[in-house]
Amino acid sequence: MDVDAYLNQLKGQGLKLTGQRRSILGILLAENRYMSAKELMDRLQEEHPHISYDTIYRNLKVLRQERIVEESMFQDGSSRFRIRCRDPHHHHFICVQCGRTIPIESCPMELPFPVPDGFQVYSHRFDIFGECADCRGVTKPAPVSSN
Amino acid sequence: MDVDAYLNQLKGQGLKLTGQRRSILGILLAENRYMSAKELMDRLQEEHPHISYDTIYRNLKVLRQERIVEESMFQDGSSRFRIRCRDPHHHHFICVQCGRTIPIESCPMELPFPVPDGFQVYSHRFDIFGECADCRGVTKPAPVSSN
DNA sequence: ATCCTAATTCGGAATGATTCCGATTTATGG
DNA sequence: CCATAAATCGGAATCATTCCGAATTAGGAT
Numbered sequence: 001m002d003v004d005a006y007l008n009q010l011k012g013q014g015l016k017l018t019g020q021r022r023s024i025l026g027i028l029l030a031e032n033r034y035m036s037a038k039e040l041m042d043r044l045q046e047e048h049p050h051i052s053y054d055t056i057y058r059n060l061k062v063l064r065q066e067r068i069v070e071e072s073m074f075q076d077g078s079s080r081f082r083i084r085c086r087d088p089h090h091h092h093f094i095c096v097q098c099g100r101t102i103p104i105e106s107c108p109m110e111l112p113f114p115v116p117d118g119f120q121v122y123s124h125r126f127d128i129f130g131e132c133a134d135c136r137g138v139t140k141p142a143p144v145s146s147n
Numbered sequence: 148m149d150v151d152a153y154l155n156q157l158k159g160q161g162l163k164l165t166g167q168r169r170s171i172l173g174i175l176l177a178e179n180r181y182m183s184a185k186e187l188m189d190r191l192q193e194e195h196p197h198i199s200y201d202t203i204y205r206n207l208k209v210l211r212q213e214r215i216v217e218e219s220m221f222q223d224g225s226s227r228f229r230i231r232c233r234d235p236h237h238h239h240f241i242c243v244q245c246g247r248t249i250p251i252e253s254c255p256m257e258l259p260f261p262v263p264d265g266f267q268v269y270s271h272r273f274d275i276f277g278e279c280a281d282c283r284g285v286t287k288p289a290p291v292s293s294n
Numbered sequence: 295a296t297c298c299t300a301a302t303t304c305g306g307a308a309t310g311a312t313t314c315c316g317a318t319t320t321a322t323g324g
Numbered sequence: 325c326c327a328t329a330a331a332t333c334g335g336a337a338t339c340a341t342t343c344c345g346a347a348t349t350a351g352g353a354t
Contacts (some may be wrong), residue, residue: 102263108255117251118280126273133265
């Protein structure tokens with residue numbers, strides 16, 4: 001999927017296609033991994049020297065509402081953002097170094113455990129944190145990240 | 148397990164048994180659920196009107212290192228703390244209202260999925276967020292959830 | 295091409311959780 | 325009761341995130 005498809009979706013919602021918005025989308029699409037707001041800021045300043053965090057967070061929120069971006073709270077207490085996976089699964093191996101993600105081929109909700117009486121489930125999360133082959137400097141060929 | 152057992156463990160490490168430390172342990176043991184630093188502050192001020200956040204966080208860190216307390220990053224980006232479960236499992240239904248936890252009777256790591264080549268697993272997390280029967284004020288069985 | 299207006303951006307201030315720091319106090323072994 | 329390392333306190337600092345008011349801009353209508 002390319003930037004234009006997403007831009008069209010935004011336009012359809014009456015949202016404006018600003019340079020900042022294009023850049024945020026472009027970076028997230030190119031990187032295809034979890035990024036922090038600060039990482040985005042550093043990259044965005046190349047093209048938009050005066051961009052503010054407000055703009056970054058505001059756009060990330062819009063993109064999240066449009067289901068283009070997904071957000072995950074990391075262990076350090078800050079959010080990371082990435083282009084949303086098109087696949088239905090929602091779980092990843094996550095490299096704590098580079099933010100790369102690799103899909104997990106199953107979902108724990110498939111497991112047959114009992115839900116407590118009266119408990120209303122809203123959401124769940126399942127993530128496996130670690131270090132990817134590249135970041136570990138392992139000699140083997142690195143698995144290609146996707147999704 | 149009572150407060151004294153934990154206090155002995157701390158004493159064995161050359162740590163001092165201060166009133167603040169006792170109170171923190173006492174509250175966490177009595178509540179037996181995830182609590183925020185602020186919740187602890189509110190409760191602690193009853194006995195220690197001048198206690199500081201520094202003291203709370205410092206003690207929580209010590210207790211975590213002693214494996215007495217466990218910490219979990221919640222979705223709002225702030226940490227919650229609770230007395231560590233003695234059971235080996237580490238997954239919970241978590242009520243987003245009151246912080247109550249109910250153990251999940253399985254662990255997703257039992258599932259047979261492949262680990263990517265060269266990926267070194269450090270940790271994983273699996274939590275199911277929702278609302279418990281008490282907080283929902285339910286008398287009846289709950290509707291079935293999804294996801 | 296120009297206008298209009300809602301959407302967006304900007305910079306800086308505000309917020310909230312958490313940590314740091316220097317000065318002071320305290321638990322505990324001897 | 326002393327010595328001293330451990331712990332506390334209050335307030336300042338930090339970091340991620342949000343808020344706000346004023347200024348700018350994208351995009352449809354004229």
